[in-house]
Amino acid sequence: MFDWKWDFVWEIMPRLLVATGNTLLAAGAGYAIAIVLGLVFALAQRGPSRLLAFVVRELVEFIRSTPLLLQVFFVFFVGPQFGIRLSPWTSGMIAIGLHYACYLSEVYRGGIESVPRGQWEASTALNMSTIQTYRRVIIPQAIPSSLTGMGNYLVGIFKDTPMLSVIGVAELVHTANAIGSEHYRFLEPLTLVGLIFLAISLPAAGLIRLLEGYVRRKLGM
Amino acid sequence: MTIVEFLSTYWPRLLTGTGVTIVQFFLAAFLGVAISLVMGLLKLSPNRMLRGFAISYIEFFRGTSLLVQLFWIFYVLPLFGVSIDKFTAGYVAVGMNIGGYGAELVRGGILSVRKGQWEAALAINLSPAKRMWRIILPQALVNMLPAWGNLMIELLKATALVALISVPDLMFEARQINGSTFLSAQVFGTALVIYYLLARFMITPFMRWLERFMARKLGMV
Known part of the structure; x- marks a missing residue:
């Protein structure tokens, strides 16, 4: 029955902490790919080429509605x-980065569409090019409304790294399974992994909410 | 091996796998919707204990990975004397996880019902249970259905994880076939397409139909 062993906990803790580092690294690297690629996907859907927009739209839909595990x-x-x-590592980063790029492209799209039309007209009146308009007028204003979604997916990518x-x-999870099969004890490693996930994702979600409020106040919204 | 040859050889296994995936989906959806409703209502309860319980449930299941929850239910719960077979463990874990996300949708849906509706129900002397069941919930349902459409697709994708505790679903069969033939592009490609077809041509149209049906029923078209 219930036989939680604290000395076993201390014995495996160093390995789990190293693994926590790997999890954070995977989440960070995957997110970095997703942030950039997501913007490419979002802009491609608004670009001048109808064919490209259609292909990217379908690709995003396809990736979003199939399981990450299978991808x-x-x-690989x-x-x-x-x-x-x-x-x-490489295939993992490609898969998770691509998957979340599709989610983020939807977030960006929503953000860009929330910028009033008048901003585009004003930029045209000032003789700005499309690229200049995006870079200096539209995207800075699209960021605040995209922040909630971006933050949620940062926590999401962290929880999907297993x-x-x-x-x-x-x-x-890989490390916990390895420890479990070496020692024939799954209780402590799996429970600790759950607690580590909670200990990181709950404060992260709180921090993101604070940051969001800060940015909104800064931009006078 | 061409894709046609591949499919004519392996279609029975892919089909039974798809069947298991669909059964897991329905069982998990049923459990998930029930939990969402209970936890969503408890989170709005005036009783602090009940509210605290719902908040802990939601934060726990949204704060840790589904994979960790699944492994915990399958490998750790038996140590406490609660042994459940893999098939049940699969849909229970997925359903409980989705319930955490769905509870927030239920809560948001209920809060989005206009105040006048609550007051009117009070004025015609409906009991609190009747007010919730007959007046508030149907309108909340219409408001939250679009978000449920997305959650149902997330649920379908989440069922792929049950393959990791050897439930013979589509993901599991694909992995088995890949392990014996190494026809990775064919088998994983086919599985991706099947998941996509389920999401795009079964879940999405059904949820759209449900949205229209409910809206018509409440005379909100």
Whole structure:
């Protein structure tokens, strides 16, 4: 029955903390890819080419409605079939980055569409190019309304990193499983992993809410 | 092996896998909706204990990974004497997780019903239970249905994780076939398309229909 062993907890804690570092690294790197790629996807859907907009739209829909776990397997296993070998980390980052890029592109799209039309007209009147308009007028104003969504997906990507364990990325769940099968004890490692996730995601969600309020006040909204 | 040859060889296994995925989806959806309703209402309860319980539930299930919750239910709960088979563990974990997200939608939906409706229900002397069930909830449902459409797709994607505790769903079958044939592009590609078809041509149209149906029923068209 209930036999929680504290000395076992202290014994495995260092390994779990290293794994926590890996989880944070995976989430951070994946998010960095997603932020940039998401903007590309969002702008491509608003670009002059109808064909490109259509293709990107369908791609985003496809990736958003299929499981990330399957995409992780797809990226990891399909490369070698065609002679491209990707490490677990590389394929994991590609899969999770691409998946969240699609979510973020929707967030950006919403943000860009929330900027009033008058801003575009004013920029045209000032003889600004499209790129200048986006960079100096539209995107800065789209950021505040995108912040909530961006923050939610940052926490979301953090909680989805355990899916990378299936291809051997040594993040928290992978490490907990390894410890569990070495010692035939799953109670402590899995419970600790759950607590570590809570200890990071709850304060993170709180911080994001504070930041959001701060940015809104700063921009006088 | 061409895709046609591949499909004619392996379609029975992919089909049974899809069947298991659909069953898991419905069971998890049923449980998830029930939990959402209970927790959403409890979070609005005037009783501090009940509210605290709902808040802890929601924050716990939204703050940790589904994969961690699934492993915990499957590997750790038996240590406390609660043994559940993998099939049940699968949909229970997914349903409880989605319930945490759905509870926030229920809460938001109820709060979005205009104040006049509450006052009118009070004025015609409806009991609190009747007021909630007959007046507030139907209108809240219409308001929150679009968000539920997205959550249902998230739910479908979440069911893929049950493959990791060996529930023989579509994801599991795809992995098994990949393990014995290494036809990764064909098998994972097919599985991705099946998930996409389920999401785009079954869940989305059904939720759209439900939105229209409910709106018509309440005379809100």
